[in-house]
Amino acid sequence: MLAGFRTLADRATVELGRRGYPDVRPVHDFALHAIRSGAQNASELGRATSVTKQAAARTISTLEQRGYVSRQVDPADRRKMRLMITERGHSLMSEGEAVFEELRNQLELDVGAEALEQAEAVLRTLVGENAVRLDSPGWSTGGLDGDE
């Protein structure tokens, strides 16, 4: 079947909820990662996550409400709102990584180390191929045009 990753992400979400981050979804973690690795404002975040800047701004604002990031006007360019990950944001991220690690370990127990690595390699190939064209927003919902 095809629900593999969904499964993983869902479990991580539930587990994170159990550990005191009840209102976090995969998207949020995803966004935090993008911010940590360089996206400093809404537009950049949008580009980094292949989403319109409006959607990114929305994600940011919920992240801000929940206390995971803070925003302040960029002194150098006053159009921009510079993003910073808060303490709580950082602990969410490390907790998230820990949870993932645990899930991965569990799976490794179930299935064997080699098998798991093999599987990861395959999946990497799969996403690697189209990482090239992570452009076009709306790959999952709207689009469907298939860029002829």
Add this chain to the structure above:
Amino acid sequence: MLAGFRTLADRATVELGRRGYPDVRPVHDFALHAIRSGAQNASELGRATSVTKQAAARTISTLEQRGYVSRQVDPADRRKMRLMITERGHSLMSEGEAVFEELRNQLELDVGAEALEQAEAVLRTLVGENAVRLDSPGWSTGGLDGDE
């Protein structure tokens, strides 16, 4: 990263669009499969796909609009609307399977037959584990309660 299956499903969607089924999403195919393997009305479909009956009814009605299923009152129990997959519905499904087959073959070329099988086995384990508790609606959106 973790977008492996998404990737696969998205590509299949795009490819199907290209082949004359432009308004089909993974959900729809998923629902058709559930119907084919026994779900005869909205409530059953909902149960089968771990979704409320209302959501299922909605999916059905778009599927009906697009001409993939038809509905008629069940003569034996006039509360029920019996579902039938139309000709077009069947061809969608086989086209869908063909596309998937092709994608799988492509991946097999890229990565080798054994590796692919191994990966599939791992993923099967992953989803298999929690197939047991495919109950609780809302695993992906609302929930988060983690059934304490």
Add this chain to the structure above:
DNA sequence: TGATATAGACAACCAAGTTGTCTAATCTGG
């Protein structure tokens, strides 16, 4: 027969996206 359960419809809502329009700030080029 009457209480209860089930099927499905309808309405209101949510989350995460999308467009499209708009203002404010910055950049660029004549």
Add this chain to the structure above:
DNA sequence: CCAGATTAGACAACTTGGTTGTCTATATCA
């Protein structure tokens, strides 16, 4: 140096797939 273009971000309206909650019609059970 200033006019025009570009960019950042906000706001509003809409879409999809899902959720409750309420309601009617039909079945079923005691």
